[in-house]
Amino acid sequence: xxxxxxxxxxxxxxxxxxxxxxxxxxxxxxxxxxxxxxxxxxxxxxxxxxxxxxxxxxxxxxxxxxxxxxxxxxxxxxxxxxxxxxxxxxxxxxxxxxxxxxxxxxxxxxxxxxxxxxxxxxxxxxxxxxxxxxxxxxxxxxxxxxxxxxxxxxxxxxxxxxxxxxxxxxxxxxxxxxxxxxxxxxxxxxxxxxxxxxxxxxxxxxxxxxxxxxxxxxxxxxxxxxxxxxxxxxxxxxxxxxxxxxxxxxxxxxxxxxxxxxxxxxxxxxxxxxxxxxxxxxxxx
Numbered sequence: 001x002x003x004x005x006x007x008x009x010x011x012x013x014x015x016x017x018x019x020x021x022x023x024x025x026x027x028x029x030x031x032x033x034x035x036x037x038x039x040x041x042x043x044x045x046x047x048x049x050x051x052x053x054x055x056x057x058x059x060x061x062x063x064x065x066x067x068x069x070x071x072x073x074x075x076x077x078x079x080x081x082x083x084x085x086x087x088x089x090x091x092x093x094x095x096x097x098x099x100x101x102x103x104x105x106x107x108x109x110x111x112x113x114x115x116x117x118x119x120x121x122x123x124x125x126x127x128x129x130x131x132x133x134x135x136x137x138x139x140x141x142x143x144x145x146x147x148x149x150x151x152x153x154x155x156x157x158x159x160x161x162x163x164x165x166x167x168x169x170x171x172x173x174x175x176x177x178x179x180x181x182x183x184x185x186x187x188x189x190x191x192x193x194x195x196x197x198x199x200x201x202x203x204x205x206x207x208x209x210x211x212x213x214x215x216x217x218x219x220x221x222x223x224x225x226x227x228x229x230x231x232x233x234x235x236x237x238x239x240x241x242x243x244x245x246x247x248x249x250x251x252x253x254x255x256x257x258x259x260x261x262x263x264x265x266x267x268x269x270x271x272x273x274x275x276x277x278x279x280x281x282x283x284x285x
Contacts, residue, residue, distance in 0.1 A: 008246060008265040008266065008268065008269045009245070009246050009250050009251050009252055009253045009265065010052040010053060010251065010252045010253070011050060011051055011052050011252075011253055011255060011258055011261055011262050011265065012051070012052065012053050012054070012055050012093065012214070012252055012253065012254040012255065013046035013047075013049075013051035013053070013054045013055065013255065013256075013258045014054075014055055014057070014218065014254060014255065014256050015039070015042060015043060015046070015054050015055060015056050015057070015080075016056075016057045016060070016095075017034050017039065017056065017057065017058050017076045017077065017080055018057060018058060018059065018060045018076070019060075033075060033076070033079075034076060034079060034080050036079075036080075036083055039080055039083065039084070040083060040084070040087055043084050043087070043088060043090075044088070046258045047088055047090055049258040049259035049262060050258060050259065050262035050263075051090065051258045051262075052090075052091070053090060053091040053092065053093055053111070053112070054084065054090060054091075054092050054093065055092075055093040055094075055095050055114055055254060056077055056080055056081060056084075056092060056093070056094050056095065056110075057077075057094075057095035057096070058072075058073040058074075058076035058077035058080075058095075058096070058101070059073050059095075059096065059097075059098070061095075061116050061140075061189070067143070070098050070100045070101065073096065073098055073101050074100060074101055074104055077094060077096065077101055077104075077105060078101070078104050078105060078108055081094065081105055081108040081109070081110050082108050085108060085109050091111040091112065092109075092110045092111055092112070093110065093111065093112035093113070093114045093136075094110045094112070094113060094114065095114045095115075095116070096113065096114070096115065097115050097116060097117040097119075097120075097121045097124060098121065098124070099121065099122075099123035099124045099126070099127035100127075102124065102127045102128060102131060102133075103127050103130065103131060106131035106133055110133070111133065111134070112133055112134045112135070112136070113128060113131075113133055113134070113135040113136070114135075114136040114138075114214075114254075115128075115135060115136060115137065115138065116138045116140050116186065116189060117138070117140060118137040118138055118139065118140075118163075118164075118167045119135065119137065119167070119171060120167075125170070125171065125174050126174070128171070128174075128176060129171075129174045129175035129176055132176075132177070132180070133180065134180040134181070134182065135171070135176065135180060135181060135182070136182040136183070136184050136214050136252075137164060137167045137168065137171065137181060137182070137183055137184065138183075138184035138185075138186045138189065138214075139160045139163050139164055139184070139185055139186035139189065139190075140186050140189035140190050141153075141189070141190025141191070142190050151190045151191055151192055151195065153195060156191065156195045156198050156199060157198055157199060157202040157205065160185050160186070160199060160206075161202075161205065161206065161209070164183045164185070164206070164209070165209065168181055168183065168209075168211065178211070181211055182211060182212045182213070182214050182251070182252065183206060183209065183211050183212070183213055183214070184213065184214040184215070184216065185199045185202075185203075185206055185213075185215075186216075187199060187200070187215070187216060187217050187220060187222060188216075188217075188220045188221055188222060193221075193222055193225045193226075196222045197222075200217075200241070200244070200245070200248075203215070203245060203248035203249060203250060204248050204249055207248065207249030207250065207251075208249075212251035212252060213249065213250050213251055213252075214250070214251065214252040214253070214254060215241075215242075215245040215250040215252070215253050215254065216253075216254040217238060217241045217242070217245065217253075218234075218238045218242075218254060218255040218256045218257065219231050219232075219234040219235075219238055219256055219257075220234075220238075222241075223237040223238055223241065224237075235257045235260055238255065238256070238257060238261075239257065239260050239261055239264045242255060242261045242264065242265065243264050243265065243268055246265055246268060247268070253265075
């Protein structure tokens, strides 16, 4: 597992090789496949801005997105992993639910699996147990095609917590090491604004489960609902949520705007350290 015992959370930069992701779809993909020039330039940008790891996605999971054939996802993702690994020394995550993509990505040297379906696709759990990489298990109600059609919960915090606890148990029983598991409440995946806010307020509860928690809030509809901003104008709201998530104990924060997030988290770490030193000094006098 990556070292998540830092003064600030790890910042995961998003690198989508898709035509239809909600914020950056189509920017790095042409009709003939990945645009490697743009991909490597973008990767270099994110690394220069301070990303701790990059998350490569070939299948959009935005609301309403259709499932992708494994062969297409493989064509998008695997060459990109190989190209970035050949050029840069940065850990890579692959954002996939597809067992074939997990195994092929592992062969190319990817460092982590980020699965919005928490290894529930047929064959995914067995593939993850075979490759023995760290994996993020995310909660999602339904599938991307339908998840935002009036999502309903009795108690969203309890239900998401129970789901994640059950998936962790299932994964450990299947042979995954507990130390290789990260959990993610799945903001925006089958949740409305009230659900998302309840989960965000409950982040300390999820962090108290004894596993690293990943948070993905960057530019999402939740930010737009609160601020009234369109997708490409949600940087400030996204960074604010990243800071609050860090204060609540998140270990990994997945973002589009790496530089702004890294700078804000550095300020948070410095001021919190100064506050602790000052408090300790007062206590000693």
